[in-house]
Amino acid sequence: MIETDVLIIGSGIGGLSTAIKIAEARPDLSITVLTKTIEGESNTRYAQGGVAAVWDAEVDSYTKHKEDTLDAGDGLCDEKLSTSWCPKAPTGCVTSSIGVRGSTRKRHD
Ligand SMILES: Cc1cc2nc3c(=O)[nH]c(=O)nc-3n(C[C@H](O)[C@H](O)[C@H](O)COP(=O)(O)OP(=O)(O)OC[C@H]3O[C@@H](n4cnc5c(N)ncnc54)[C@H](O)[C@@H]3O)c2cc1C
Numbered sequence: 001m002i003e004t005d006v007l008i009i010g011s012g013i014g015g016l017s018t019a020i021k022i023a024e025a026r027p028d029l030s031i032t033v034l035t036k037t038i039e040g041e042s043n044t045r046y047a048q049g050g051v052a053a054v055w056d057a058e059v060d061s062y063t064k065h066k067e068d069t070l071d072a073g074d075g076l077c078d079e080k081l082s083t084s085w086c087p088k089a090p091t092g093c094v095t096s097s098i099g100v101r102g103s104t105r106k107r108h109d
Helices: 013-025 062-073 079-092
Strands: 006-009 031-034
Touching: 006 013, 013 031, 062 079
Parallel strands: 006 031
Antiparallel strands: none
8 A cells, every 4th residue: 555645636736846846845755646547647748838818917807818718618617716816817827936937928819
């Protein structure tokens, strides 16, 4: 039987960034990441690398971001969550702080 201090289920960006944060804060803990197929198989693997957020509120809008999110989600998004999250997106992006390379190209179309 495997014994561990922390068990993380899922090896996408959510699980792996959590593992990194815990390892940095508590190097004394053992951390195990469990995933259902091969370790690289996740939605994270297929992401193109763009991060949608309103970077300049003078030329973009949180309403447009929410509408785009709901449209891209094709009925699967929680509208209440999308409404509250979109204004927080510029400060909530964690990818660069954990070393994930993403696109920095700005688009306003
Ligand atoms: C084609 C595509 C393009 C995308 N492009 C972008 C983009 O450009 N920009 C962007 O911001 N986002 C994009 N996304 C969305 C982004 O990939 C996801 O929001 C993000 O990767 C989710 O990360 P996660 O760690 O929450 O989940 P995931 O990456 O899906 O990881 C979930 C993990 O949990 C594991 N798991 C699931 N069920 C179980 C179980 N029962 N037992 C054990 N393990 C389990 C999976 O195997 C996987 O390892 C895209 C998604 C896709 C599919």
